[in-house]
Amino acid sequence: MEDVKARGCIRKIQSSEEDQLDLIRGPWTVEEDFKLINYIAVHGEGRWNSLARSAGLKRTGKSCRLRWLNYLRPDIRRGNITLEEQLLILELHSRWGNRWSKIAQHLPGRTDNEIKNYWRTRVQKHAKQLKCDVNSKQFKDTVRYLWMPRLVERIQAASVAAATSTTAQVYATQQVTPSYTPENSSTVTAASSDSFDAQVSPVSDLTNCTYNNGFHVSNNSNPDYGFHAGSQVDYSDLSDNYYDHCGDVGMDYQTNNYQPLLDGCDLSDNLLSAEDFLFLQQQFNFNM
DNA sequence: AATAGCTGCAACCGCGTTCTC
DNA sequence: GGAGAACGCGGTTGCAGCTAT
Numbered sequence A: 001m002e003d004v005k006a007r008g009c010i011r012k013i014q015s016s017e018e019d020q021l022d023l024i025r026g027p028w029t030v031e032e033d034f035k036l037i038n039y040i041a042v043h044g045e046g047r048w049n050s051l052a053r054s055a056g057l058k059r060t061g062k063s064c065r066l067r068w069l070n071y072l073r074p075d076i077r078r079g080n081i082t083l084e085e086q087l088l089i090l091e092l093h094s095r096w097g098n099r100w101s102k103i104a105q106h107l108p109g110r111t112d113n114e115i116k117n118y119w120r121t122r123v124q125k126h127a128k129q130l131k132c133d134v135n136s137k138q139f140k141d142t143v144r145y146l147w148m149p150r151l152v153e154r155i156q157a158a159s160v161a162a163a164t165s166t167t168a169q170v171y172a173t174q175q176v177t178p179s180y181t182p183e184n185s186s187t188v189t190a191a192s193s194d195s196f197d198a199q200v201s202p203v204s205d206l207t208n209c210t211y212n213n214g215f216h217v218s219n220n221s222n223p224d225y226g227f228h229a230g231s232q233v234d235y236s237d238l239s240d241n242y243y244d245h246c247g248d249v250g251m252d253y254q255t256n257n258y259q260p261l262l263d264g265c266d267l268s269d270n271l272l273s274a275e276d277f278l279f280l281q282q283q284f285n286f287n288m
Numbered sequence B: 001a002a003t004a005g006c007t008g009c010a011a012c013c014g015c016g017t018t019c020t021c
Numbered sequence C: 001g002g003a004g005a006a007c008g009c010g011g012t013t014g015c016a017g018c019t020a021t
Helices: A016-020 A031-042 A048-054 A062-071 A085-097 A100-106 A112-129 A137-174 A202-207 A242-246 A274-287
Strands: A210-212 A216-217
Touching: A031 A062, A048 A062, A085 A100, A085 A112, A100 A112, A100 A137, A112 A137, A112 A216
Parallel strands: none
Antiparallel strands: A210 A216
């Protein structure tokens, strides 16, 4: 557990009403965490204002809820955002925009706050480096036609590497079904009524796509999407939605199909090489 | 070694929506 | 049906730790 006491001072809420209650704000202490965890273990969550009082916490209900949901919940998945998660975030954000909570529903163990922070600190950083607006069509195209294919490449590479080393042993000893084979790539239907959820195909569809030189996007059985190796990118000639052809991105979280790819993958953040950036900057300057 | 600038992320805030009485 | 409370979401802030100079 993080030593929250190490962070900043604890301040009192200024408003008179809350001042009377002697409410605390700022970083949570270990003691407060224990109080909250223990109380929820016995009484369950919800009714946060009364929960805060009953648990003896001098916090607002909001603060307790946030602490629980974003940090203390037992199913919180900590650590770096994996390549698969990055891919999913990019895809879902392209569909839903800043609907962080909705996006988080598709990344078990990740909170909306974490995804939001990831977007602001990593994705927006790339947009800034490219000197373009994160909401611009050009940047969205970059994400879709360069960044996402790069991620797919790296997922494939990690998958291959894992398969040739320890994965076989894991499969043999744990009887884990190998992931993303055509045979087991059955469609998963999720509970939500959103169009995305209606048919969530496994990532095998996605990784069937081939990428040449980072800019050529093609598919064994699908039409070309506008990028060609050695040629300039023609943004005006792009398909409206590459994934309409390449298959909906989606991870099968409900089976073992997902977990093998999560293990041992490269977690570094260098998604776009210097060459990529130079190329893209030239593209942006050309189009401005 | 000092420090200025940057990064990542936990926590807060405001506001719209949903729930409860 | 209405009012107030509670909840949930997206945007923003503040600060510890890291990096560059």
